[in-house]
Amino acid sequence: MKLLEDLNWRYATKRMNGELVPQAKLDNILEAIRLSASSMGFQPYNVIVVEDFETRKKIQPAAFNQPQIVEGSHLLIFAAWDPLCEEQVDNYIQNIASERGVGLDTLESFSQSIKNMIKSRTAEENFQWAARQAYIALGTGLVAASAERVDSTPMEGFNPAALDELLGLKEKGLRSVALLALGYRDENADYLAKAKKVRRSKESFFITVA
Template structure:
């Protein structure tokens, strides 16, 4: 199937088949897709927790507005951002650029200085909002890649981040949860499975200039 057919196939799964699990190849594809997601300036201020533990998944249902997909899914992907983002993160990024591309300092330094000053001038609240926006980009990318791979998903904003952080012990990583994406395979008796997709007409959504 092509990309449009894959997006037509995709929907927010309401019931996963608990007897089906992603293969190691499939979950590795999603991990690589996350890592290859575009982010602002390529800084990658996001991380992903991959859960394949039914006990933890069941524990998280209570903190997911009781959405059962969290327990049913093969895996649960939790997108996170750092609680604190600093110029040190920019320095780490530019060290990586230099290691991989061997770019001379005279080329890197002006860009590095600009980014360093930009980060230093922002409050942690501003940086948190910026980083959270990157998590949404990653979520969209993961959903599209999953659809192309015929992996079902259900994006979730409806959860209690503080409780997720507590259960997953994200404090020790300096992270906080932002978005949740259970992934797996739709159940045959999911009532949403065969419903027509509801979308406005394309011409009502697009402005051609």
């Protein structure tokens, strides 16, 4: 299974060589992220694609100066919606109706169920739910990058408040939750580049309920 080969090949790359990811490969990774699983298909987050070096250089201090921010080709910022509101639901339902060629009345029950869920939670609970949806997409991005033989580094090690202020995300109704650097490994500088991949054994990892 090629996917298993891809996953064995990938690792959280520590140093990158500055080589640009070809546009076709980047497009495939982004499309995989767009098609990622999401609860109710709602996708309550955005992905900000940062290629500009100077912008990434400004972001780097907020990410504790991790080198992949500037050594990589692109930086993806997964930002959850905050707050969630009925207008977002209406836009989503309208998109379904348009894409599937169905009447809005046929989606009323579905629409109301999403709105009721949002109303039943606090703003912070809604944000945490939206953030978990973004993490699903992050995982899809990691797998897609490995399939394209593009190196990647998922990052939680950054200051979300500082990054949000730098990019004006609050004004856009967004809060950053995770980063994904894309690029190509620097095998001479990265001590993990040739290290054996280590994961728990399947015997200790899986619990079977018969």
